[in-house]
Each structure stands twice: as structure tokens, then as C-alpha cells.
Amino acid sequence: MTNIAPIIHKTRTQLVVEALRERILSGEIKGGEPLRQSAIAEQLNVSRIPVREALVQLEAEGLVNFEPHKGATAIALSVEQVTELFQLRALIEADLLARAIPNLKPADFEEAENVLEQLESAFKQQHSIASWSELNTQFHNCLYKAANRPHTLDVVDGLNTNCDRYIRLQLLLTGGIPIAEREHRSLLSLCKQGNIPAATELLQNHILGALTAIKALVIQQLK
Amino acid sequence: MTNIAPIIHKTRTQLVVEALRERILSGEIKGGEPLRQSAIAEQLNVSRIPVREALVQLEAEGLVNFEPHKGATAIALSVEQVTELFQLRALIEADLLARAIPNLKPADFEEAENVLEQLESAFKQQHSIASWSELNTQFHNCLYKAANRPHTLDVVDGLNTNCDRYIRLQLLLTGGIPIAEREHRSLLSLCKQGNIPAATELLQNHILGALTAIKALVIQQLK
DNA sequence: ATGAATTAAAAAATTAACAATATTACGCTT
DNA sequence: AAGCGTAATATTGTTAATTTTTTAATTCAT
Numbered sequence: 001m002t003n004i005a006p007i008i009h010k011t012r013t014q015l016v017v018e019a020l021r022e023r024i025l026s027g028e029i030k031g032g033e034p035l036r037q038s039a040i041a042e043q044l045n046v047s048r049i050p051v052r053e054a055l056v057q058l059e060a061e062g063l064v065n066f067e068p069h070k071g072a073t074a075i076a077l078s079v080e081q082v083t084e085l086f087q088l089r090a091l092i093e094a095d096l097l098a099r100a101i102p103n104l105k106p107a108d109f110e111e112a113e114n115v116l117e118q119l120e121s122a123f124k125q126q127h128s129i130a131s132w133s134e135l136n137t138q139f140h141n142c143l144y145k146a147a148n149r150p151h152t153l154d155v156v157d158g159l160n161t162n163c164d165r166y167i168r169l170q171l172l173l174t175g176g177i178p179i180a181e182r183e184h185r186s187l188l189s190l191c192k193q194g195n196i197p198a199a200t201e202l203l204q205n206h207i208l209g210a211l212t213a214i215k216a217l218v219i220q221q222l223k
Numbered sequence: 224m225t226n227i228a229p230i231i232h233k234t235r236t237q238l239v240v241e242a243l244r245e246r247i248l249s250g251e252i253k254g255g256e257p258l259r260q261s262a263i264a265e266q267l268n269v270s271r272i273p274v275r276e277a278l279v280q281l282e283a284e285g286l287v288n289f290e291p292h293k294g295a296t297a298i299a300l301s302v303e304q305v306t307e308l309f310q311l312r313a314l315i316e317a318d319l320l321a322r323a324i325p326n327l328k329p330a331d332f333e334e335a336e337n338v339l340e341q342l343e344s345a346f347k348q349q350h351s352i353a354s355w356s357e358l359n360t361q362f363h364n365c366l367y368k369a370a371n372r373p374h375t376l377d378v379v380d381g382l383n384t385n386c387d388r389y390i391r392l393q394l395l396l397t398g399g400i401p402i403a404e405r406e407h408r409s410l411l412s413l414c415k416q417g418n419i420p421a422a423t424e425l426l427q428n429h430i431l432g433a434l435t436a437i438k439a440l441v442i443q444q445l446k
Numbered sequence: 447a448t449g450a451a452t453t454a455a456a457a458a459a460t461t462a463a464c465a466a467t468a469t470t471a472c473g474c475t476t
Numbered sequence: 477a478a479g480c481g482t483a484a485t486a487t488t489g490t491t492a493a494t495t496t497t498t499t500a501a502t503t504c505a506t
Contacts, residue, residue: 010291011291011292011458011459011460012459012460013279013459013460014291036486036487036488037487037488038486038487038488046460046461047460047461047462048461048462048488049272049459049460049461050459050460052276052488052489053275053276053279056236056276056279056280056283057279057283059283060279060280060282060283060284061283062374068233068234068237068467068488068489069234069466069467069468069487069488069489070467070468070469070487070488071468071487071488081373081374084372084373084374084375085374088315088372088374088375088378091314091315091318092311092314092315095314149307149311150304150307151285151304151307151308151311151385152307152311154285155311155378162374234488234489234490235489235490236489236490259457260457260458261457261458269490269491270490270491270492271458271491271492272489272490272491273489273490275458275459291458291459291497292457292458292459292496292497292498293457293458293497293498293499294457294458447506448505448506449504449505449506450503450504450505450506451502451503451504451505452501452502452503452504453500453501453502453503454499454500454501454502455498455499455500455501456497456498456499456500457496457497457498457499458495458496458497458498459494459495459496459497460493460494460495460496461492461493461494461495462491462492462493462494463490463491463492463493464489464490464491464492465488465489465490465491466487466488466489466490467486467487467488467489468485468486468487468488469484469485469486469487470483470484470485470486471482471483471484471485472481472482472483472484473480473481473482473483474479474480474481474482475478475479475480475481476477476478476479476480
């Protein structure tokens with residue numbers, strides 16, 4: 001079952017979306033920073049229409065604020081807002097996992113292991129944080145997808161892109177990755193055992209633990 | 224504190240969004256129906272650019288599917304998908320309500336009562352289903368907002384617009400409104416009592432009961 | 447006939463020019 | 477000098493025309 005990579009013809013809008021999203025998530029564009037349509041259009045060698053469409057799309061993702069006639073700014077998240085996002089993730093993801101566990105098949109475990117190995121090698125090889133982050137959500141989604149809840153998964157993915165800036169920050173500045181990897185392993189083994197209460201509790205601690213680390217980081221930076 | 228209505232300068236894009244959203248939610252545009260950019264542009268007397276921007280916005284709302292180079296279609300929801308949406312609502316809204324109840328102030332109860340009265344008169348005066356639906360979410364949000372979870376509330380609102388087509392269907396074709404109103408009254412009084420477990424349980428039954436009614440309706444229509 | 451290749455038509459994506467709106471800077475009045 | 481109004485500028489919103497892509501219809505070979 002070799003997945004042939006489809007020839008993807010990306011539209012300009014999609015290219016702009018990806019470029020801007022990455023810049024916002026990486027911190028290159030800071031919260032509150034205005035996003036001038038013409039400047040972006042010039043930088044990326046496109047006209048302003050695809051830029052505008054990209055901006056409304058990013059607004060929907062919660063990464064950008066787009067006010068009529070005033071223009072777009074990158075969204076700045078307060079500690080309270082980040083807290084809210086993580087707690088909502090904990091609620092929904094625990095529910096997803098509980099629904100998924102009874103349906104998990106050996107193939108799913110294999111896939112999860114596979115992603116975990118990629119994650120570990122990505123870390124060792126000093127890969128970019130961006131790809132670590134992507135693999136991380138891939139691991140989680142791979143467990144959740146057995147829940148057969150496509151829309152819920154979409155919501156979770158949306159929350160994740162919003163959290164991503166802070167997750168990256170934490171991974172970069174603290175020793176977050178080894179902890180996460182240990183927890184991933186335990187989570188996977190609890191899933192294999194079909195131990196729903198233990199698995200969901202670990203997952204919640206996994207998510208809320210990251211939140212605590214991020215909070216500590218932010219408070220420290222403010223000093 | 225007379226709220227002066229702000230002079231709103233609606234952009235064409237916003238007008239198109241509202242027009243299309245209403246047509247989809249009312250059922251005038253059916254699921255799966257293609258949305259031709261030029262046709263819409265002509266009908267609404269705008270150029271195609273605002274139409275395109277409206278379509279990407281509606282895609283983000285989950286009302287429209289927008290495939291590159293192929294165009295947009297209204298989203299068709301299966302029974303399974305509607306079930307998922309309602310169950311996710313039940314999960315999140317119960318959490319919101321539980322967090323809100325300890326913070327509810329007399330002013331909130333007053334506002335809620337107010338909305339309830341409007342709801343009842345809207346029903347008696349045979350107002351449009353659209354306005355009933357809007358007041359309905361207003362009532363719920365008025366209880367939830369004390370939870371201080373703006374982003375979560377956004378997610379819930381998003382889920383609600385997706386459910387709206389089916390809620391309207393149910394209200395139109397069954398005697399759903401009196402039941403909903405009775406449940407609203409009980410819910411409000413449980414909130415006043417500060418009885419969190421009873422309130423959240425009632426809320427979940429309120430939401431999942433509507434789901435059951437809708438399912439019955441859909442199955443009946445298929446016969 | 448069946449199926450691949452080519453062409454014609456339709457629709458979407460993009461651009462560049464134009465109109466409307468908001469922000470800023472400046473001068474005026476008090 | 478502070479506050480208000482007006483003009484200049486920058487930025488956004490919109491349109492109409494152009495380019496690109498997809499879909500279908502047609503042709504040609506097997």
C-alpha cells in the first residue's frame with residue numbers, strides 16, 4: 001500500500017496561508033503585529049487578493065484578527081486564553097481517547113509506534129521544532145481517529161494550531177521533549193491494555209502538565 | 224445605559240456571508256448543491272471577489288466545502304455527523320455550564336429571563352424560525368458567558384450554526400418548541416439554586432433529546 | 447465499439463486598476 | 477498650548493479583465 005504522493009497544485013492562497021501560519025507559529029511574526037496586505041503580497045510575489053483570502057482563512061483558524069477597513073493583526077494570546085485552550089483540549093481529547101480505545105486495532109498501534117520512532121529520531125537529529133510539532137499531533141490523531149469523530153478531530157486540530165506557538169516555546173526553552181516522549185510511550189501502552197480510565201487520566205495530565213510548564217515559562221519571562 | 228446602535232459599514236463580503244449562511248441554514252440551498260461564484264455574484268450584485276472571500280469564510284464555519292479549482296458546495300451532513308455534533312455540544316456545554324453556575328449573578332438571571340420571555344413571545348407571534356433560533360442560542364450563551372471562556376464559547380457557537388439547519392427542521396415539523404421552553408425554565412431555576420449536577424444533567428438531556436427527535440424525523444423522511 | 451489523446455468550453459484563480467474608508471498630519475480657533 | 481476640523485496619505489475594499497485549470501466533448505487509433 002505505497003501511498004503515491006498526489007501531484008498537488010497549490011493555489012497562491014494556500015501558499016500564503018502556509019507561509020503566514022508558519023511565521024506566526026514560529027514567533028517570527030509576533031502577537032499584535034499588523035499584517036499589511038501589500039507588503040505581504042510583495043514579499044511573496046503574489047497580488048493582494050490571495051493575501052486577503054489567506055487572511056480570512058487564518059482569521060477562521062484563530063491566528064489572525066481581521067477588522068473591516070482596518071486590516072489584519074496577528075492574534076496575541078494571554079496566559080488566561082492559553083489556559084482555556086489547553087483545558088478545552090484536555091476535555092475533548094480525553095473524550096476522544098475514551099471513545100477510540102475500544103476500537104483500536106493492531107494496525108493503529110503499529111502506526112503509532114512508527115510515528116513515535118520518527119518523533120524520537122527527529123528530536124535526536126535536531127530537526128526543526130516545526131516538524132516535531134507536526135509529528136506530535138500526528139501521534140495523537142493516530143490514536144484519536146479510531147473514535148470515528150471527524151468533526152471533533154477538526155476542532156481539536158484547530159485548538160492545537162492555536163496552542164502550537166506556546167508548545168514550541170516550551171519545547172525550545174525547557175527540557176519538554178523527553179518528558180513528552182516518556183508520556184507518549186506510557187500512553188500507548190495503556191491504550192494497548194485497554195485501560196480507559198488510566199489512559200484518559202494520563203492524557204489529561206500530559207496536556208495540563210505542558211500548560212503548567214508554559215505558564216511557568218511565561219511568568220519567568222515577565223520578570 | 225442606552226446602547227447606541229453603532230453605524231455599521233458592512234462590507235460586501237459580510238453581506239454575501241450572511242445571505243448564503245441564511246440560505247443554507249433555512250434549507251433553501253440544500254446539502255451538496257454547488258455554489259457557482261459567478262451566479263451568486265450576479266444574484267447579489269457584487270463582483271466575484273467578495274463571493275470568494277465569503278465562501279472561504281463559510282468553509283471555516285463548516286457550512287461549505289471549497290475545493291481548489293473545483294468550486295464550492297454546501298455541506299451535507301449525515302445522521303452520524305449530526306450525532307457527533309450534538310454529542311460534542313453536550314460535552315462542552317455541560318462543562319461550560321458547570322464552570323458558569325458559581326459565577327452567575329442576579330443580573331445574569333434577569334437577562335436570561337428577559338431572553339426567555341422574548342423567546343416565548345417570538346413563538347406565539349409566529350415569528351420566523353430564524354429569530355427563534357437566534358434567541359435560543361442567546362439564552363444558552365447568556366448562561367455560559369459567566370464561565371469566562373470566550374474561546375470555548377466560540378467553538379460552541381460554531382457547532383451551533385452547524386446544527387442549526389436540523390434544529391430548525393425539528394422545530395418546524397415537530398412540537399419541539401414547547402418542550403424546549405419548559406426545559407429552559409427548569410434549567411434556569413436549577414442554575415439559580417446552584418445545583419450543578421442536576422443542571423448539567425438536564426442540559427445534556429436537553430441537547431441529546433433534541434438529537435433523538437431529529438434522528439426520528441430523518442428516519443421517517445427516508446421511508 | 448473501447449479507450450487514449452486532443453481540443454473546446456466552463457469555471458475558478460489571479461492580476462492590475464479603481465473606489466471607498468480610515469489614519470495621520472497640519473493649521474486654525476479659542 | 478489644547479482641542480477641533482480639514483486636507484493629505486496610506487490602506488483597505490471592489491471591480492473588470494486576464495490567465496490558468498479542470499471538465500466535457502470530440503477525434504483518432506486499436
